Amino acid sequence: MLAFSIKIGAQAGAGVMVTGRSLAKCFTRGGLNVVAYPEYPSIIRGGHNSYQVVVSDKPVHSPLMHSDIVVALNQDAVLFHKDSLSKGGALIYDSRIDAQKFKPRKDILLFRLPIEDLLAKSGATAKMANTVALGAALAVSGYPFGLLETVLRDEFTRKGENIVRENISAARAGYDHAKADFKGFGKSLKPASDKRKIFLEGNEAVALGAVKAGMKFYVAYPMTPASTLLHYFCENDRKLDIVVKQTEDEIAAMNYAVGANFAGVRAMTGTSGGGFSLMVEALGMAAESETPVVVTLVSRPGPGTCMPTWTEQAELRFALHASQGEFLRVILAPGDVDECFNLAWRAFNFADKYQMPVIILLDKFLGESTFSTERFDESKVKIERGKIAKDLPELPPNTRFRRYALSADGVSARPLPGEPEGMHVATSYEHDETGYSSEDFSVRKAQVDKRMAKLDALVKEIPGPALYGRKTADVTLVCWGSQKLPCLDSLEMLAEKGVTANLLHFSYLFPVNVKEVQKALAKCKKTVLVENNATAQLAGLLKEYADAGFDFHLLKYDGRQFFPEQIAGEVAKLAEKGFKGRKEIRIGDADYEYYNTQRYGL
Amino acid sequence: MATVEELGVKQRVQWCPGCGNMGVLAALKGALAELGLNRHETVIVSGIGCSGKMPHYLGTYGFESLHGRSLPVASAIKLANTGLTVIAEGGDGDGYGIGVQHFVHIMRRNYDLTYIVHDNQVYGLTTGQAAPTALLGMKTKTTPWGVVETPFNPISTAINGGATYVARGFAGDIPHLKELIKGAITHKGFALVDVLQPCVTFNYLNTYQWFQERVYKLEAAGHDPKDRAAAMEKAMEDSKSDYKKVPIGLFYKEERPTYEETLPQIKDTPLVKHDISNVDISTAYEDLE
Numbered sequence: 043m044l045a046f047s048i049k050i051g052a053q054a055g056a057g058v059m060v061t062g063r064s065l066a067k068c069f070t071r072g073g074l075n076v077v078a079y080p081e082y083p084s085i086i087r088g089g090h091n092s093y094q095v096v097v098s099d100k101p102v103h104s105p106l107m108h109s110d111i112v113v114a115l116n117q118d119a120v121l122f123h124k125d126s127l128s129k130g131g132a133l134i135y136d137s138r139i140d141a142q143k144f145k146p147r148k149d150i151l152l153f154r155l156p157i158e159d160l161l162a163k164s165g166a167t168a169k170m171a172n173t174v175a176l177g178a179a180l181a182v183s184g185y186p187f188g189l190l191e192t193v194l195r196d197e198f199t200r201k202g203e204n205i206v207r208e209n210i211s212a213a214r215a216g217y218d219h220a221k222a223d224f225k226g227f228g229k230s231l232k233p234a235s236d237k238r239k240i241f242l243e244g245n246e247a248v249a250l251g252a253v254k255a256g257m258k259f260y261v262a263y264p265m266t267p268a269s270t271l272l273h274y275f276c277e278n279d280r281k282l283d284i285v286v287k288q289t290e291d292e293i294a295a296m297n298y299a300v301g302a303n304f305a306g307v308r309a310m311t312g313t314s315g316g317g318f319s320l321m322v323e324a325l326g327m328a329a330e331s332e333t334p335v336v337v338t339l340v341s342r343p344g345p346g347t348c349m350p351t352w353t354e355q356a357e358l359r360f361a362l363h364a365s366q367g368e369f370l371r372v373i374l375a376p377g378d379v380d381e382c383f384n385l386a387w388r389a390f391n392f393a394d395k396y397q398m399p400v401i402i403l404l405d406k407f408l409g410e411s412t413f414s415t416e417r418f419d420e421s422k423v424k425i426e427r428g429k430i431a432k433d434l435p436e437l438p439p440n441t442r443f444r445r446y447a448l449s450a451d452g453v454s455a456r457p458l459p460g461e462p463e464g465m466h467v468a469t470s471y472e473h474d475e476t477g478y479s480s481e482d483f484s485v486r487k488a489q490v491d492k493r494m495a496k497l498d499a500l501v502k503e504i505p506g507p508a509l510y511g512r513k514t515a516d517v518t519l520v521c522w523g524s525q526k527l528p529c530l531d532s533l534e535m536l537a538e539k540g541v542t543a544n545l546l547h548f549s550y551l552f553p554v555n556v557k558e559v560q561k562a563l564a565k566c567k568k569t570v571l572v573e574n575n576a577t578a579q580l581a582g583l584l585k586e587y588a589d590a591g592f593d594f595h596l597l598k599y600d601g602r603q604f605f606p607e608q609i610a611g612e613v614a615k616l617a618e619k620g621f622k623g624r625k626e627i628r629i630g631d632a633d634y635e636y637y638n639t640q641r642y643g644l
Numbered sequence: 645m646a647t648v649e650e651l652g653v654k655q656r657v658q659w660c661p662g663c664g665n666m667g668v669l670a671a672l673k674g675a676l677a678e679l680g681l682n683r684h685e686t687v688i689v690s691g692i693g694c695s696g697k698m699p700h701y702l703g704t705y706g707f708e709s710l711h712g713r714s715l716p717v718a719s720a721i722k723l724a725n726t727g728l729t730v731i732a733e734g735g736d737g738d739g740y741g742i743g744v745q746h747f748v749h750i751m752r753r754n755y756d757l758t759y760i761v762h763d764n765q766v767y768g769l770t771t772g773q774a775a776p777t778a779l780l781g782m783k784t785k786t787t788p789w790g791v792v793e794t795p796f797n798p799i800s801t802a803i804n805g806g807a808t809y810v811a812r813g814f815a816g817d818i819p820h821l822k823e824l825i826k827g828a829i830t831h832k833g834f835a836l837v838d839v840l841q842p843c844v845t846f847n848y849l850n851t852y853q854w855f856q857e858r859v860y861k862l863e864a865a866g867h868d869p870k871d872r873a874a875a876m877e878k879a880m881e882d883s884k885s886d887y888k889k890v891p892i893g894l895f896y897k898e899e900r901p902t903y904e905e906t907l908p909q910i911k912d913t914p915l916v917k918h919d920i921s922n923v924d925i926s927t928a929y930e931d932l933e
């Protein structure tokens with residue numbers, strides 16, 4: 043059976059996010075597995091927001107195209123989401139909406155919720171309309187009320203006891219009404235255990251990993267969809283004992299991050315593509331001066347301002363090539379919240395050990411979607427700071443520490459300011475071993491060779507792609523970063539369609555561990571590369587470094603990630619045709635249907 | 645603690661003979677020596693330009709960053725380790741041109757650091773284009789018909805922008821400049837020292853002699869640096885007098901809490917000394933349950 047999916051829709055600014063999050067937390071506290079996925083336009087008021095909660099007692103990873111319950115708080119929500127309802131699904135809608143005028147399908151249940159009356163009865167304010175609907179949705183799901191009370195309490199405590207009480211009674215009114223009146227919904231959800239789980243966004247998981255790694259300084263300029271990372275750090279700075287700085291722009295942010303790392307503090311910056319564009323020069327400075335730095339790049343569609351609140355995986359090449367000149371860097375693309383945590387702490391070790399920039403590459407989909415998970419396994423966490431030099435011998439008068447001394451592994455000792463006898467100049471100019479600018483050809487070549495020599499040890503720390511599902515399969519899906527989530531959920535759907543499939547997922551994108559990649563690909567029969575971009579950037583990278591190729595490229599770049607149903611559908615079609623046909627398959631979603639006066643006779 | 649002698653580095657100096665930067669270097673060395681600062685606890689952060697070479701000639705820690713970016717790099721070094729003395733420096737193009745957004749915002753923040761600007765009215769390293777402080781009518785490579793843009797006034801901008809120590813020195817008067825730099829370093833907060841620095845190769849107009857004929861010391865004129873209105877008046881005296889009178893010295897000084905002082909996280913221990921061997925994130929988990 044597919045996972046259970048509830049979608050709440052309302053006008054932007056109506057509080058859908060808080061309502062949806064409360065519902066999702068309520069399921070999380072019942073020990074269920076939850077994915078929560080917000081969609082919102084780049085407008086503060088007036089656009090349409092939706093929040094989808096996918097829940098199951100089995101693992102779930104991704105938003106789905108279908109819903110079992112739609113909660114419609116305005117007319118648009120009825121129109122936009124009614125057709126996503128599965129057979130027997132329930133449309134719960136505010137009784138002030140005339141749902142009939144949109145000719146709802148006959149095979150769904152229509153639950154008309156008198157929100158205004160229930161608000162009045164429960165003594166709650168009009169602002170709590172969402173909470174009434176929340177209670178009703180919970181009742182239709184067959185879920186007990188108790189956990190919602192604890193969630194609402196935690197959500198509203200800081201607004202005072204009155205607000206808490208009013209919200210609880212509003213939810214209760216919706217819940218009781220639905221229990222009594224809304225009959226016939228066939229599915230039901232029950233708490234699975236009382237094991238405490240955490241519920242967090244990809245961005246927050248990166249934040250936790252960074253803090254665990256000893257990140258003491260976060261510096262950024264706001265930009266969706268990286269802003270929640272900044273907000274999380276700001277909200278918790280004193281608790282986490284870190285310093286957070288909002289700068290005048292991203293140019294400053296990256297220069298701050300490099301400066302703090304030079305001074306010996308693990309520091310990170312974060313942004314989306316537009317901000318990263320402004321960071322590029324200082325990224326190169328980090329490389330030339332061999333200063334560690336970590337940046338979290340949460341991508342959205344580009345180029346330009348493009349679609350700020352939507353998602354795309356089109357910045358792999360940008361992350362890889364950003365800045366003039368040639369230098370090594372590490373690019374990590376977590377595929378779920380656990381990987382966000384683990385790759386974040388590892389990022390700081392890579393940066394310190396190899397004294398180079400590290401990019402954690404996320405996208406809006408993973409960064410801003412929320413997932414239930416266990417507390418992270420911290421047993422593997424290590425703090426590796428590399429060659430930080432201490433207790434140095436006395437420098438001869440009027441000389442400098444040889445900060446850029448040539449060494450077999452390419453990494454030189456790095457004294458931190460404050461360390462006696464370690465005085466040196468870090469510089470963005472090409473330099474000799476002491477850091478003095480040099481334009482001698484031999485010095486230039488030796489320093490480039492030194493920096494590039496880091497690859498040997500680095501690549502040994504880069505694992506190959508991870509295999510999910512059965513060892514051998516008729517077809518192997520190949521993807522990177524966030525698209526792991528819909529790909530994983532599509533495997534079971536494919537099995538139901540009689541196609542055996544598995545998944546190769548890349549979370550370490552650069553440098554490429556050629557041997558491991560080739561070994562993994564050699565075991566595949568048919569391959570379908572799945573990328574949330576228009577140009578199959580991973581395919582290009584693997585062609586270049588590992589001489590690898592794929593039978594099919596399944597590409598989507600309309601602003602949304604893949605849904606598992608889409609991947610399963612396209613791959614099943616390929617299987618049916620004996621894996622023949624055009625190599626490139628480009629798909630996109632249907633637009634929301636706006637008021638069609640003819641169709642609805644309006 | 646280091647003497648002027650010990651502060652030197654055996655290095656070819658890459659400035660033209662007679663360059664005003666020599667005077668700035670001498671004054672800075674003198675200031676560091678007289679203040680008795682430890683070399684390993686001092687960091688000079690420069691941008692890119694002729695002026696940006698400075699860290700290489702001082703035996704302290706240094707960071708030669710990017711064109712226009714000395715301030716953000718220096719700010720972070722200070723936040724990371726409040727135990728360090730941090731001095732940012734660079735050219736007028738660097739600080740008032742390409743990096744002006746950092747200049748404007750750092751003054752609001754009042755970090756405890758010093759910013760020395762080598763103000764030579766031209767872009768030296770890139771062979772003599774007009775800088776933001778170039779005077780009206782001045783002919784340069786990029787202004788063959790003379791500058792038509794009103795010169796940027798760093799002093800009035802700094803007073804207006806919230807800098808808590810605003811001074812101007814002259815590279816031709818090393819003892820005076822040294823005292824201004826000492827005052828800037830000991831001042832608790834953001835200190836600007838704008839230095840009139842003749843570029844002997846590309847600026848034919850604002851020569852040593854040109855400045856010598858025009859500069860006068862605010863101290864001698866009885867200026868009170870606590871008087872903001874008077875400071876603003878003095879800041880505009882050069883342009884108002886059609887550059888017949890160019891005041892140097894301390895224009896303005898004010899005590900205001902530094903940015904660092906507002907952060908309880910670093911009240912007792914600088915960030916760089918926080919123990920990160922096993923950070924406890926259990927309360928973060930609790931908040932996310």
Ligand SMILES: Cc1ncc(C[n+]2csc(CCOP(=O)(O)OP(=O)(O)O)c2C)c(N)n1
Pocket residue numbers: 692693694695696711734735736737738739762764766767768769770775
């Ligand atoms: C992003 C960028 N743009 C342009 C340059 C070229 N550039 C180097 S120094 C400089 C100007 C130098 O003038 P100024 O900052 O006044 O310093 P001076 O050399 O006069 O000391 C320029 C334009 C650069 N290095 N980086």
